[in-house]
Amino acid sequence: MQLSDAGYIALILALGAALYGCAASALGARLSIAPLTASGRNAIYVVALLLVMTASILVYSFVTQDFGLRYVTLHSSTAMPWYYTLSAFYAGQEGSLLYWSTLLAVFGSVMIYVTRRRYPALMGYANAVILANLSFFLMVLVFFANPMARLPATMPDGVGLNPLLQDPGMLVHPPMLLAGYMSWTLPFAIGIAALATGRVGVEWTRALRTPTLIAWSIQTAGLILGGWWAYHVLGWGGYWGWDPVENVALLPWLTGTAFLHSVMVVERRGKLKVWTLSLVFATYLLAIFGTFIVRSGILSSVHNFAESDVGGLFLGYFVGAMILPLVLLFWRLPRIRDEEGFEAVLSRESGFLFNNVLLFSIAFATFWGTVYPMVSEALGNQRLTVSAPFYLKVNGPLFLALVLLMGVGPLLAWRKSTGQALWRHLRIPITAGVLTAALLAPLLRDVITPIAFGACAFVLATVAQEYARGVRIRRNTTRESYPAAVTGLVSRDRRRYGGYLVHVAIVVLGIGLIASTAFQSATEVNLLRGESVTIDDYTITYAGTASIQEPNRQVFSSQLILEEDGTTVGQLFPKTQVYPNFETQPTNRVAVYSTWEHDLYVFQAGFDDESATFAIFINPLMTLVWLGSSMIFLALLITAWPGRVPAVRPVWEPVGSAGTAAPRRS
Amino acid sequence: MTQLTTRQSIRRVGICVLAIALSFLLLSMMPAPTLAQDNDSDEFSRQELELLALSPEARAIANKLQCPVCDGQAITESNATIARQMRVRVQQQVDDGTSEEEILDFFVERFGPEVLREPRPEGIGWGVWLAPPIMALIGLLIVYFGLRSGRRTQSQPQPARPVPPTLSDDDEIVTREIGRITRDTN
Numbered sequence: 001m002q003l004s005d006a007g008y009i010a011l012i013l014a015l016g017a018a019l020y021g022c023a024a025s026a027l028g029a030r031l032s033i034a035p036l037t038a039s040g041r042n043a044i045y046v047v048a049l050l051l052v053m054t055a056s057i058l059v060y061s062f063v064t065q066d067f068g069l070r071y072v073t074l075h076s077s078t079a080m081p082w083y084y085t086l087s088a089f090y091a092g093q094e095g096s097l098l099y100w101s102t103l104l105a106v107f108g109s110v111m112i113y114v115t116r117r118r119y120p121a122l123m124g125y126a127n128a129v130i131l132a133n134l135s136f137f138l139m140v141l142v143f144f145a146n147p148m149a150r151l152p153a154t155m156p157d158g159v160g161l162n163p164l165l166q167d168p169g170m171l172v173h174p175p176m177l178l179a180g181y182m183s184w185t186l187p188f189a190i191g192i193a194a195l196a197t198g199r200v201g202v203e204w205t206r207a208l209r210t211p212t213l214i215a216w217s218i219q220t221a222g223l224i225l226g227g228w229w230a231y232h233v234l235g236w237g238g239y240w241g242w243d244p245v246e247n248v249a250l251l252p253w254l255t256g257t258a259f260l261h262s263v264m265v266v267e268r269r270g271k272l273k274v275w276t277l278s279l280v281f282a283t284y285l286l287a288i289f290g291t292f293i294v295r296s297g298i299l300s301s302v303h304n305f306a307e308s309d310v311g312g313l314f315l316g317y318f319v320g321a322m323i324l325p326l327v328l329l330f331w332r333l334p335r336i337r338d339e340e341g342f343e344a345v346l347s348r349e350s351g352f353l354f355n356n357v358l359l360f361s362i363a364f365a366t367f368w369g370t371v372y373p374m375v376s377e378a379l380g381n382q383r384l385t386v387s388a389p390f391y392l393k394v395n396g397p398l399f400l401a402l403v404l405l406m407g408v409g410p411l412l413a414w415r416k417s418t419g420q421a422l423w424r425h426l427r428i429p430i431t432a433g434v435l436t437a438a439l440l441a442p443l444l445r446d447v448i449t450p451i452a453f454g455a456c457a458f459v460l461a462t463v464a465q466e467y468a469r470g471v472r473i474r475r476n477t478t479r480e481s482y483p484a485a486v487t488g489l490v491s492r493d494r495r496r497y498g499g500y501l502v503h504v505a506i507v508v509l510g511i512g513l514i515a516s517t518a519f520q521s522a523t524e525v526n527l528l529r530g531e532s533v534t535i536d537d538y539t540i541t542y543a544g545t546a547s548i549q550e551p552n553r554q555v556f557s558s559q560l561i562l563e564e565d566g567t568t569v570g571q572l573f574p575k576t577q578v579y580p581n582f583e584t585q586p587t588n589r590v591a592v593y594s595t596w597e598h599d600l601y602v603f604q605a606g607f608d609d610e611s612a613t614f615a616i617f618i619n620p621l622m623t624l625v626w627l628g629s630s631m632i633f634l635a636l637l638i639t640a641w642p643g644r645v646p647a648v649r650p651v652w653e654p655v656g657s658a659g660t661a662a663p664r665r666s
Numbered sequence: 667m668t669q670l671t672t673r674q675s676i677r678r679v680g681i682c683v684l685a686i687a688l689s690f691l692l693l694s695m696m697p698a699p700t701l702a703q704d705n706d707s708d709e710f711s712r713q714e715l716e717l718l719a720l721s722p723e724a725r726a727i728a729n730k731l732q733c734p735v736c737d738g739q740a741i742t743e744s745n746a747t748i749a750r751q752m753r754v755r756v757q758q759q760v761d762d763g764t765s766e767e768e769i770l771d772f773f774v775e776r777f778g779p780e781v782l783r784e785p786r787p788e789g790i791g792w793g794v795w796l797a798p799p800i801m802a803l804i805g806l807l808i809v810y811f812g813l814r815s816g817r818r819t820q821s822q823p824q825p826a827r828p829v830p831p832t833l834s835d836d837d838e839i840v841t842r843e844i845g846r847i848t849r850d851t852n
Contacts, residue, residue, distance in 0.1 A: 234739075234743065235743070235745075236739070236740070236742060236743030241738065241739070241743070243737075243738040244738060341812065341813070341815055342812070342813050344813070345810070345813045345814060350809070350813050353809045353812075353813070354806075354809060356809075357802070357805040357806055357808075357809050358802075360805060361798065361801055361802035361805055364797075364798060364801045364802075365797075365798035365801070365802075368794065368797050368798055368801075369794060369798075372785075372793065372794040373780075375793065376785075376790045376791075376793070376794075379790065380789065380790035382779065382789070382790050383778065383779070383780040384779055384780055384782075384785045384790070384791060384794070385732045385780045385781070385782060385783055385784075385785070386783075386784065386785060386794055387732060387738065387740070387783035387784065388740075388783060389729075389730060389783050389784040390783070390784040390785070390794065390795075393784070394795075394798050394799075398802065522722075522725055522742075524720045524725070586745065588745070605745065606745070606750075615742075
């Protein structure tokens with residue numbers, strides 16, 4: 001028996017344990033049989049253990065280059081450096097599904113273990129949902145996409161890894177994005193549990209808080225790393241191409257962001273429960289859609305690495321996962337429906353509602369553009385392409401409105417806001433925004449970008465004003481030093497003041513996005529050896545192209561001498577890489593010279609004996625894109641830093657004849 | 667609430683700075699450049715390479731054309747042979763003084779409407795442009811009228827409700843049970 005056979009057996013056992021645990025948890029929770037629920041909990045720990053074991057065996061097979069294993073042979077070769085050999089783990093469908101399931105089992109186990117006493121009733125059902133999800137993925141792994149399948153004979157060497165994946169960015173981007181998709185399962189499970197138990201007060205929102213923040217962070221990181229990879233490899237001077245696979249990764253992020261806002265209305269006012277739960281469910285479904293699209297090859301994209309035949313299965317699962325929450329929502333509607341409307345058109349609640357409408361509209365437009373080629377082909381027998389220009393025109397104004405709302409929302413009072421009070425708070429931010437737009441307008445010779453930058457300044461001014469107000473009030477009573485007052489203010493209300501910092505980070509990122517999209521300049525030039533080209537203050541001299549044979553690839557690297565105002569500031573080495581077995585897919589590595597004002601970005605478009613062609617871009621304020629992205633995580637860290645754990649409230653049994661109206665609990 | 671001493675706040679700021687540094691470290695995985703002398707490969711003739719250098723007008727037009735064989739890339743973004751040929755063609759036509767509309771028509775005739783990166787608003791192409799604004803409008807109207815109708819019911823005199831707006835699960839159960847017992851005893 002081979003080691004990989006042990007891995008396959010572990011997968012089968014995991015499937016058995018998941019199916020059992022799902023049934024045990026659901027029954028235990030429904031019939032209030034505590035030992036059964038506990039047994040279901042143990043099942044998910046077992047599944048996690050077995051999956052970690054299988055994943056370790058696959059890693060071990062990659063490291064020891066077991067070319068008798070089909071998956072290892074198809075995705076790695078002896079010439080690959082060890083880190084790409086490891087990243088080959090998720091290069092194909094079988095491996096990505098195994099990775100997805102392993103992570104879900106581990107994340108799920110951690111959540112169930114940590115919260116089993118705090119939310120006993122919720123976690124029974126949540127565990128059942130997670131295990132149901134795992135059962136499906138394990139079934140696909142065991143019957144349709146076995147990563148442990150062996151070849152009839154052991155091969156001398158493997159095929160190697162898709163060249164696009166052989167990049168440092170690709171070591172982290174796909175696993176992060178898959179982890180992001182995976183992590184929306186936990187909020188989904190809690191949402192289902194809330195409906196199943198009928199405990200639709202505030203408990204579920206509290207249980208949801210950490211899982212959603214974690215999911216949102218991972219999803220954000222996956223998106224940003226994807227942009228970073230595209231920027232350094234694809235060579236068209238950008239980082240976001242509105243490519244179908246990028247779009248479907250953005251969808252759960254948009255609905256997840258909408259949820260993070262609407263859940264505050266649920267907690268504060270007990271309203272919008274149906275809508276907020278729907279957002280949780282939609283986000284999970286979009287995450288499954290994303291996982292499925294990346295693996296299906298239905299949409300044409302630069303990110304599709306593995307084509308598969310499990311599309312039908314995923315579709316079935318998707319439909320099932322859509323019907324269950326709909327049925328539950330309908331069943332619980334009398335209990336969760338808003339009993340009364342909102343007090344005023346102008347209030348914090350309405351701010352969140354408009355935020356949700358905008359995010360939803362962006363998500364819809366993105367989804368619609370992504371699937372429209374299929375729609376037009378089905379309806380009009382006409383293939384169309386919907387790409388970046390469409391999304392910039394449609395989503396651009398919606399994003400601008402969202403930024404403006406970011407500046408107004410925090411100034412609105414809960415329940416009811418009067419026009420005068422709002423105007424008093426808005427005076428300074430509006431002045432800041434209008435001044436910025438007016439000052440930039442003559443410089444930029446454009447209409448839209450000064451408005452967009454003005455909107456950004458407006459948001460920054462709002463946040464600064466909110467902080468200043470909080471610190472002033474605090475210092476009036478405590479007489480602390482300024483830094484102590486700021487940290488005290490933030491730790492008093494992390495969600496609010498940390499959330500503002502996330503807004504600041506998003507705005508910094510936004511300024512970078514606007515500048516680098518609107519003011520990018522591109523030059524394409526063919527240079528003879530020794531010839532120079534002058535772009536802005538830079539003079540770039542082409543020294544020549546060299547061919548280097550590396551163990552796993554051939555690299556064609558050009559040398560460019562970069563001068564700024566007559567002094568040499570550095571050298572740039574844009575490269576083209578050719579991998580054995582993938583000769584028709586040369587990949588590129590752009591050379592970037594970064595300063596605070598802009599990136600000088602050089603892509604080698606072609607070369608021959610005496611000359612080479614380069615696409616040279618000047619991307620303004622790119623540093624802000626990466627700075628803003630980093631700031632998001634810092635701000636999230638402040639927001640989600642573990643604070644006080646709310647005390648456990650005693651579990652009451654209703655007075656009178658027990659059990660008639662009250663939900664059962666374990 | 668606990669007061670933070672200056673020292674504690676400094677420590678927290680320190681943690682933050684450390685976190686920034688770490689995230690920057692993650693984002694700065696630039697490869698070390700390598701250098702050598704000899705050169706190789708001649709995929710394209712000098713003439714073709716020269717033509718690849720696009721003028722700004724030609725680039726703007728080329729950005730609107732999809733590479734037919736690559737997945738989701740404009741012809742300016744792709745290194746594929748067909749994309750290069752199309753770029754050369756765009757540049758030639760721009761040099762000949764052909765208008766943008768005519769150049770786009772030229773490619774639509776040869777490759778079909780899917781060569782355009784944004785569908786023209788005609789025929790079935792209308793659908794992609796119309797649905798998003800309609801959806802956004804519907805959303806805004808629902809929210810606006812939802813908020814207004816809520817206010818109207820609110821402004822009518824309502825019986826005083828002793829129940830706070832947000833009830834915990836247990837509170838809800840208690841309220842319901844007490845209500846039931848009261849009904850039963852009446």
